[in-house]
Amino acid sequence: MPSTRREFLSATAAAMTLSTALPEPATGADSPSAQAAQSAASAYAAPTEVKAVEFINLREIEPAAQKVIPAGGFGYISSAAGDEWTKRENEAAFKRVTIVPRYLTGYKDADRSTTLLGSKVSMPVIVSAMAQHGMAHASAELGSAKGTGEAGALYTAGSLSNNTLEEIAQASAAPKWFQIYLPADRGVATEVLHRAKAAGYRAIVLTIDTVVPSNRETDVRNHFRSPLPLGNYPGVSGAYAASPVKRDLDWDDVEFVRQTTGLPVLLKGVMTPDLAVTAVARGCAGVQVSNHGGRQLDDVAASFTVLPRIADAVRGRATIIIDGGIRRGQDVFKALALGANAVAIGRPVLYGLALGGWMGVQAVFQHLDAELEMTMRLAGARTIAEISRQYVNA
Numbered sequence: 583m584p585s586t587r588r589e590f591l592s593a594t595a596a597a598m599t600l601s602t603a604l605p606e607p608a609t610g611a612d613s614p615s616a617q618a619a620q621s622a623a624s625a626y627a628a629p630t631e632v633k634a635v636e637f638i639n640l641r642e643i644e645p646a647a648q649k650v651i652p653a654g655g656f657g658y659i660s661s662a663a664g665d666e667w668t669k670r671e672n673e674a675a676f677k678r679v680t681i682v683p684r685y686l687t688g689y690k691d692a693d694r695s696t697t698l699l700g701s702k703v704s705m706p707v708i709v710s711a712m713a714q715h716g717m718a719h720a721s722a723e724l725g726s727a728k729g730t731g732e733a734g735a736l737y738t739a740g741s742l743s744n745n746t747l748e749e750i751a752q753a754s755a756a757p758k759w760f761q762i763y764l765p766a767d768r769g770v771a772t773e774v775l776h777r778a779k780a781a782g783y784r785a786i787v788l789t790i791d792t793v794v795p796s797n798r799e800t801d802v803r804n805h806f807r808s809p810l811p812l813g814n815y816p817g818v819s820g821a822y823a824a825s826p827v828k829r830d831l832d833w834d835d836v837e838f839v840r841q842t843t844g845l846p847v848l849l850k851g852v853m854t855p856d857l858a859v860t861a862v863a864r865g866c867a868g869v870q871v872s873n874h875g876g877r878q879l880d881d882v883a884a885s886f887t888v889l890p891r892i893a894d895a896v897r898g899r900a901t902i903i904i905d906g907g908i909r910r911g912q913d914v915f916k917a918l919a920l921g922a923n924a925v926a927i928g929r930p931v932l933y934g935l936a937l938g939g940w941m942g943v944q945a946v947f948q949h950l951d952a953e954l955e956m957t958m959r960l961a962g963a964r965t966i967a968e969i970s971r972q973y974v975n976a
């Protein structure tokens with residue numbers, strides 16, 4: 583194996599959703615490996631239907647999606663690292679905090695609109711960055727971005743998308759952020775970041791928790807390897823292959839990302855108050871409290887468990903997003919009560935996409951928004967700003 587290919591496989595595996603999510607690197611569009619990748623991609627039978635989707639709650643869309651997504655792709659989306667304890671804990675942690683309702687408020691509606699880093703959105707729920715939406719549906723990120731935009735919500739495009747970042751930017755007029763796993767080659771990194779800025783993304787989300795591969799045992803068991811091409815790194819050859827994702831990320835890299843575009847930067851993967859405070863001191867506009875949906879280091883705490891201490895440390899000086907296990911409007915409410923400005927959702931977006939294309943994604947957002955509205959009405963909160971710690975027993 584040539585050294586560039588060997589390096590590519592190990593280093594990109596470290597930074598992504600890992601070797602399993604990656605297509606084989608090709609050496610040229612007409613090379614045998616490129617042709618093999620092409621035919622493997624066409625052999626991956628992602629759902630194609632675009633239709634209205636009905637469901638009672640977000641938990642039940644997972645088994646429904648399992649019926650339509652190819653087994654390897656479903657395993658890749660649904661599974662997590664190690665014993666998957668952190669993944670389960672992400673959901674379980676929400677049930678350990680109870681809501682304290684306030685009655686007789688005289689309120690007759692609940693406004694869910696809010697502003698995130700200057701972008702007005704209809705709800706405090708956004709898409710969390712995810713690689714390879716083509717695993718869930720043939721429309722890939724074009725479908726998820728359109729559905730999110732139709733719901734008036736904010737979209738985070740993952741840099742390991744199947745569509746290009748420019749195509750995704752055009753898929754809806756709604757505000758979007760761009761997530762990056764930082765390439766080790768600063769030239770490659772600069773180019774991608776400049777493309778994101780030129781395409782109209784309003785913030786950069788730098789993922790910091792993926793410096794080496796994790797033990798996704800389901801993918802190993804399934805011998806799963808994504809056959810789909812990465813939109814932003816065509817053929818996964820050339821500059822990107824020669825420039826694997828940076829393994830030794832540090833604060834200089836954060837500064838580099840900040841300086842390169844001048845856009846607001848959010849650090850994704852923050853799990854401690856110390857790190858959040860340093861991020862603020864070093865000029866980050868936000869932090870995304872996240873353990874990658876339990877897909878990286880198993881046995882770390884649920885993101886919701888660490889949220890209150892991080893919010894206390896940040897003291898309103900930066901935007902706080904939280905992701906991991908958010909499946910109910912009550913979860914959104916509790917996260918806002920404990921200091922988040924918004925929540926991000928991952929797997930449910932891909933399940934909605936699988937079930938109905940962009941209409942399924944829109945339905946996921948509309949459902950969560952309706953549950954949040956109900957929760958706010960029943961708990962006696964009229965605006966997002968009003969949701970505070972007095973509404974929970976934590």
Ligand SMILES: Cc1cc2nc3c(=O)[nH]c(=O)nc-3n(C[C@H](O)[C@H](O)[C@H](O)COP(=O)(O)O)c2cc1C
Pocket residue numbers: 599658659660672710711712713740741742761789850872873874875876877905906907908926927928929930
């Ligand atoms: C299929 C899949 C791919 C993901 N890819 C990325 C990625 O490329 N970059 C990233 O920062 N996080 C990635 N994540 C993590 C999500 O952004 C998020 O942290 C997690 O999914 C939230 O948990 P939830 O799925 O329980 O809502 C991925 C998650 C999934 C399920």
